[in-house]
Amino acid sequence: MVDKLLEVAIAKVFAFAFKNYIKDASAKEFFAKVQQLIRVGEIEKARDNCIDLIHLRPKSHEAYFLLASLQYELEEFKKSITTLETALTIKTDPIYLELLGDALTASGSDKKAIEAYSKAIGNHPSPRQIEQKRNALQAKLAPPVKPTVIPAATPQPTSQKTQSPPPTPAPPAQSKPPKQEPSKATPPVSPPPAGQYASSSFVLDCGEGVTLDLVKIPAGKFMMGSDDGSSDEKPAHEVTLNRFWMGKFTVTQKQWQTIMGDNPSRFKGENLPVECVSWHSARAFCRKLSEKTGREVRLPTEAEWEYACRAGTTTPFYFGKTITTDQANYNGNHPFSSDDPYGDYREQTVDVDSFEPNAWGLYQMHGNVREWCLDEWHDSYRKPDRLKQNGNEAWGKLDVAETDNRIRMLRGGSWLSNARNCRSAIRHWWYADFGYFNFGFRVVAASDVR
Numbered sequence: 001m002v003d004k005l006l007e008v009a010i011a012k013v014f015a016f017a018f019k020n021y022i023k024d025a026s027a028k029e030f031f032a033k034v035q036q037l038i039r040v041g042e043i044e045k046a047r048d049n050c051i052d053l054i055h056l057r058p059k060s061h062e063a064y065f066l067l068a069s070l071q072y073e074l075e076e077f078k079k080s081i082t083t084l085e086t087a088l089t090i091k092t093d094p095i096y097l098e099l100l101g102d103a104l105t106a107s108g109s110d111k112k113a114i115e116a117y118s119k120a121i122g123n124h125p126s127p128r129q130i131e132q133k134r135n136a137l138q139a140k141l142a143p144p145v146k147p148t149v150i151p152a153a154t155p156q157p158t159s160q161k162t163q164s165p166p167p168t169p170a171p172p173a174q175s176k177p178p179k180q181e182p183s184k185a186t187p188p189v190s191p192p193p194a195g196q197y198a199s200s201s202f203v204l205d206c207g208e209g210v211t212l213d214l215v216k217i218p219a220g221k222f223m224m225g226s227d228d229g230s231s232d233e234k235p236a237h238e239v240t241l242n243r244f245w246m247g248k249f250t251v252t253q254k255q256w257q258t259i260m261g262d263n264p265s266r267f268k269g270e271n272l273p274v275e276c277v278s279w280h281s282a283r284a285f286c287r288k289l290s291e292k293t294g295r296e297v298r299l300p301t302e303a304e305w306e307y308a309c310r311a312g313t314t315t316p317f318y319f320g321k322t323i324t325t326d327q328a329n330y331n332g333n334h335p336f337s338s339d340d341p342y343g344d345y346r347e348q349t350v351d352v353d354s355f356e357p358n359a360w361g362l363y364q365m366h367g368n369v370r371e372w373c374l375d376e377w378h379d380s381y382r383k384p385d386r387l388k389q390n391g392n393e394a395w396g397k398l399d400v401a402e403t404d405n406r407i408r409m410l411r412g413g414s415w416l417s418n419a420r421n422c423r424s425a426i427r428h429w430w431y432a433d434f435g436y437f438n439f440g441f442r443v444v445a446a447s448d449v450r
């Protein structure tokens with residue numbers, strides 16, 4: 001939840017700033033500076049500038065919330081709690097309360113968490129939401145029990161790999177797990193399970209010896225969304241799709257450099273995913289790649305993305321009911337459930353071909369970087385029937401100017417995300433002209449690509 005809250009915090013602040021401080025040059029300058037620092041990943045400097053902003057506008061609850069979010073990001077939990085308590089004296093906002101609950105939980109202050117949280121939500125206008133939040137927080141305050149050992153993955157029956165070393169003990173309750181490099185995966189040696197499809201591949205020539213691999217995604221139907229998830233994931237509904245081709249990996253920095261001539265990424269490496277790209281710049285890459293190859297490529301629709309991610313599964317992850325950091329790159333300090341072990345928090349992206357792919361041959365649909373989709377943001381799945389009958393059509397306007405900054409969709413979670421925010425059904429959103437260091441993308445092509 002944390003990274004999603006940080007999204008909302010930043011969005012609230014910048015929307016508030018340019019709407020309400022349009023004539024206040026000093027405040028606008030601070031907001032713009034904070035925004036730019038976040039863009040380039042200078043979170044500590046952004047935090048310091050937020051403090052200066054609060055001195056300038058001491059009654060701006062949005063500024064306090066942004067500061068608290070950045071403090072949380074930097075694991076300054078107690079400072080985040082104090083800042084949020086100040087924000088809540090100015091305005092009681094459900095998003096502020098959720099972050100307060102997370103900060104109190106992370107700080108380990110069990111009794112204080114319940115008391116402060118209950119006091120903070122005392123004047124909240126929605127009793128149903130209050131009860132939900134209180135129950136959710138109390139559930140969080142029972143920390144996950146770390147097992148004595150981390151179970152080893154079950155090997156494939158036909159695998160020729162050597163025996164894995166014995167599992168190592170889990171770290172103490174309050175210590176962070178040591179960083180480990182993810183293993184490079186090899187494609188599954190056995191065919192996909194019954195009822196699923198083996199994918200064939202197609203290669204686009206980017207020039208200079210650089211290629212981009214696509215895999216075939218079969219036509220079919222699936223249940224999109226989750227009635228057990230957040231409100232924006234509901235209602236779960238059946239969607240029909242035609243066959244299409246999707247990038248086997250997210251676009252790499254080498255591919256981006258070859259097509260676009262630059263590299264905006266914070267974490268450098270040819271085989272790392274390109275990040276810090278906006279929705280508009282991702283579409284510009286697609287246009288240039290289309291011109292170079294003579295094959296039309298684009299961003300996926302939300303329905304295409306989730307359908308391809310699930311690859312015939314109905315569980316929260318294409319691995320099954322849960323996930324570990326041996327399977328994906330996310331923040332292992334926040335496991336999916338209280339029964340799951342803690343894992344690694346690598347604090348950056350990893351190579352796009354790390355870990356095992358799903359049954360259709362797609363890598364890292366969970367974690368590493370969030371992936372832009374074509375669609376506009378909608379707060380639920382109450383969509384027109386034609387979109388349920390054709391998931392290859394995007395939901396929203398696409399013929400827009402490069403200055404258009406409406407909210408667009410991101411899917412898949414990232415290296416910053418907790419396990420829950422990497423589920424197949426999870427939905428994220430952001431403004432179209434903003435690129436963050438956990439935003440990337442992959443491309444798709446129509447079914448008639450060859």
